[in-house]
Each structure stands twice: as structure tokens, then as C-alpha cells.
Amino acid sequence: MHVGDHTRVEMLATDTDASVRPTATSEGAAKEVSLVRWLAERESVVVGYSGGVDSTYLACVALEALGPARVLAVTGRSASYPDEQWAMARDTAERWALPWLEIETAELEDPRYAANPTNRCYFCKHELWSRLVPMARARGYAAVLDGTNADDLADHRPGARAATEQGVLSPLALLGFGKHEIRARSRARGLPTWAQPSAPCLASRLPYGTPVTVARLRRVEAAERALRSIGVAGDLRVRDHGDLARVELAPDTLSHWLAQPARGRLARALQTAGYPRVALDLAGFRSGSLNVLAGIRGE
Amino acid sequence: MSSPGFVVSDAPVADPVTAGLGAGASETRAVSLAGALAQVGIPCRIDVHGAAAFLLAADDALAVRLADHALRRDVLALGRRHGFTHVAVIVGDR
Numbered sequence: 001m002h003v004g005d006h007t008r009v010e011m012l013a014t015d016t017d018a019s020v021r022p023t024a025t026s027e028g029a030a031k032e033v034s035l036v037r038w039l040a041e042r043e044s045v046v047v048g049y050s051g052g053v054d055s056t057y058l059a060c061v062a063l064e065a066l067g068p069a070r071v072l073a074v075t076g077r078s079a080s081y082p083d084e085q086w087a088m089a090r091d092t093a094e095r096w097a098l099p100w101l102e103i104e105t106a107e108l109e110d111p112r113y114a115a116n117p118t119n120r121c122y123f124c125k126h127e128l129w130s131r132l133v134p135m136a137r138a139r140g141y142a143a144v145l146d147g148t149n150a151d152d153l154a155d156h157r158p159g160a161r162a163a164t165e166q167g168v169l170s171p172l173a174l175l176g177f178g179k180h181e182i183r184a185r186s187r188a189r190g191l192p193t194w195a196q197p198s199a200p201c202l203a204s205r206l207p208y209g210t211p212v213t214v215a216r217l218r219r220v221e222a223a224e225r226a227l228r229s230i231g232v233a234g235d236l237r238v239r240d241h242g243d244l245a246r247v248e249l250a251p252d253t254l255s256h257w258l259a260q261p262a263r264g265r266l267a268r269a270l271q272t273a274g275y276p277r278v279a280l281d282l283a284g285f286r287s288g289s290l291n292v293l294a295g296i297r298g299e
Numbered sequence: 300m301s302s303p304g305f306v307v308s309d310a311p312v313a314d315p316v317t318a319g320l321g322a323g324a325s326e327t328r329a330v331s332l333a334g335a336l337a338q339v340g341i342p343c344r345i346d347v348h349g350a351a352a353f354l355l356a357a358d359d360a361l362a363v364r365l366a367d368h369a370l371r372r373d374v375l376a377l378g379r380r381h382g383f384t385h386v387a388v389i390v391g392d393r
Contacts, residue, residue, distance in 0.1 A: 255367070282365065
């Protein structure tokens with residue numbers, strides 16, 4: 001996290017204009033100018049919109065660049081998509097008057113996805129884009145976009161191949177937006193997602209090889225909701241090891257949750273959600289933790 | 300850097316174990332890690348799921364001690380030295 005850059009951009013935005021328009025005085029703002037130009041050249045776009053930091057930013061900039069008649073944000077919904085994320089997507093779309101459409105996806109019915117191989121994300125994204133791209137074409141949109149950013153390119157992201165195969169474009173990655181810049185620009189625009197922890201699909205809580213089922217996904221979702229309800233803030237993952245939940249929390253909160261009475265409350269919350277055994281990871285939250293567990297490096 | 304009387308290195312003693320690790324090798328590493336922890340005053344049982352080690356103590360004391368950041372760091376380093384990519388402490392078991 002480039003805190004220095006982040007702070008600098010925020011201050012510029014706050015000091016210069018309450019409505020916050022991009023300026024050429026910071027790298028992130030300059031990139032945003034390029035993004036607006038790039039979007040305008042596409043003429044009309046569909047944005048794969050999860051309600052997360054990246055796709056929300058992209059959709060809102062597209063709305064500004066093209067207007068509501070030429071932008072459609074589309075959310076693919078299934079059991080692997082957290083309800084809270086859906087609520088955030090809906091609320092943001094409503095607040096920003098973002099044209100929004102939901103489509104049902106059925107990746108859990110694909111045995112190649114449900115077996116949870118290390119390239120599981122490919123089958124999920126294949127399902128999403130296979131529905132979304134033809135729909136966009138049928139409605140006359142010129143391009144389909146996703147929120148992949150430049151930092152993502154270093155990660156293990158087999159889903160990116162599915163996007164490429166379907167001709168989906170990733171302007172944030174193309175123009176070199178890193179996550180910290182997207183957060184800074186999101187804040188400057190007043191987007192509620194700017195500080196939102198990343199929230200990948202619920203299947204990412206299951207170790208590779210553990211079959212993805214609706215019941216497992218629901219239990220993970222209930223467990224994370226239970227932890228939020230007792231005050232867990234910031235990054236959080238409940239990793240499902242069968243009857244054992246391994247909880248990853250923001251590292252700076254670990255000492256609090258290891259001490260009583262917080263530890264007892266945490267264990268009871270997870271046991272009520274369906275995990276008889278509860279463990280706290282001593283390193284805390286790690287993005288791609290289960291990739292590390294499986295010995296997978298970034299690609 | 301380390302807790303008093305508990306000096307470990309970040310250097311791995313072997314390549315990190317992977318999901319393909321056999322049960323026998325996994326058990327051997329768990330026993331080895333349990334022995335190393337006992338030597339530094341942390342007696343516990345270890346359950347293994349892939350390359351993750353789960354520490355289970357007979358009483359509340361281990362979790363209390365692990366609220367200390369420096370001790371957590373040292374336990375993690377010891378886990379890495381024995382080939383575990385993740386180390387967690389069991390805080391609820393019924």
C-alpha cells in the first residue's frame with residue numbers, strides 16, 4: 001500500500017474541489033484522464049460489475065465518460081457471490097444512477113468448477129463471460145470490460161484467460177492502475193467502496209480439491225457474517241478445512257482476538273455458524289492464502 | 300527480534316510442503332515441529348491439513364501467550380522452518 005501517494009491524492013481532491021474532478025497533478029489523476037479518453041473511444045460498454053473496489057470505480061468512470069445510455073453494469077449472481085457484496089453493488093448502482101442488470105450464473109453446475117481445481121476461477125469466469133458477452137452483443141454494446149487492475153497481473157488468476165478468450169478488455173490494467181490508485185481515485189469521487197476490503201468469491205475460502213457446494217459456501221458466508229456482527233473489522237477470511245475453520249484477520253487485530261473475552265466470542269460465533277473447531281491463523285490475513293497452501297506462485 | 304530464550308531463523312530447512320505432500324511426510328514434519336515447540340516451552344499437539352499446522356494445547360495458556368506479537372512471529376518462523384506455510388492455534392474445539 002503506497003500510503004504516501006494515497007494521502008497526496010486525497011489532499012489534492014479535498015483541497016481543490018468538493019465535487020472532485022481528476023487533475024493532472026498526480027499520477028493517478030492523470031491516468032484517470034487517460035481512462036476517460038479510452039472509454040469515450042469505445043462508444044458504449046458493458047462492465048462486469050461485482051460491486052468491489054475495481055469494477056465500481058470503472059463503472060462510475062464509464063458512466064461519466066459515456067453517459068447512462070451507453071453504459072450497462074452487469075452483475076453475475078450465484079451462491080459463490082456474497083450477499084453483502086450484492087447489497088453493496090445494488091446500493092452503489094442506485095446511488096450513482098448506474099444502469100445495472102443482474103444475471104444468474106450457474107458455475108456450480110459445472111463439475112469442472114465444482115471439483116475445485118487450481119484453475120477453478122477459469123470455469124467461473126468462462127461461465128460469466130459466456131453469458132455476458134453474447135448479451136452485450138445482442139444489445140449493441142461495443143465492448144465488454146472487467147475491473148482487472150495492473151497489480152492483478154502478477155497474481156495467480158486463471159480467470160483472466162477466460163476473459164481474454166471472450167474478448168473482454170481490462171482498461172485499468174491496460175492503463176497501469178494499481179490498487180492503491182484505484183482506491184485513491186475512488187475516494188476522490190466519493191465512492192463508498194474506496195476503503196472496502198477486497199471480497200473475492202466465497203469459493204476462495206475452500207482449499208483446492210475441496211468440492212464447492214452450496215452448503216459449504218453458505219457456511220462460510222454465515223461464519224464471516226457472524227464475525228462481522230461481533231465486531232471483526234477490516235480484512236477477514238474464514239478458510240474452510242472441513243469441520244475446522246481457520247480464521248484470517250487483519251494482523252494488527254490478532255492480539256485483541258487471541259485474548260479473552262474476545263477469543264471466546266469469536267469461537268462461539270463460528271461454532272454457531274456450523275464449525276465445531278475454530279483456529280486463528282497466526283500470520284493473519286493473506287491474499288491468496290490458499291494458493292500459498294497449494295504451493296502456487298503468481299503467474 | 301525473538302522472544303527471550305526463543306531464537307529461530309526464518310531460513311527454511313526444506314522447500315515448503317505442498318498440497319501433494321504425502322501423509323507420512325506431513326506427520327513427520329508435524330512431530331518435528333511439535334518437538335521444536337516443546338523445546339522452547341510450547342507443548343502442544345499438532346493437527347495437519349496440507350501445509351497448515353494447527354496447534355492444540357491442553358489449556359487456555361497457549362492462546363493467551365500467542366496474543367504476544369513477538370511470540371507469534373517466532374512460532375511462525377519455526378513453522379516455516381519445518382515446512383508449514385500456515386500456522387494456526389485452535390481456539391474452539393467441541
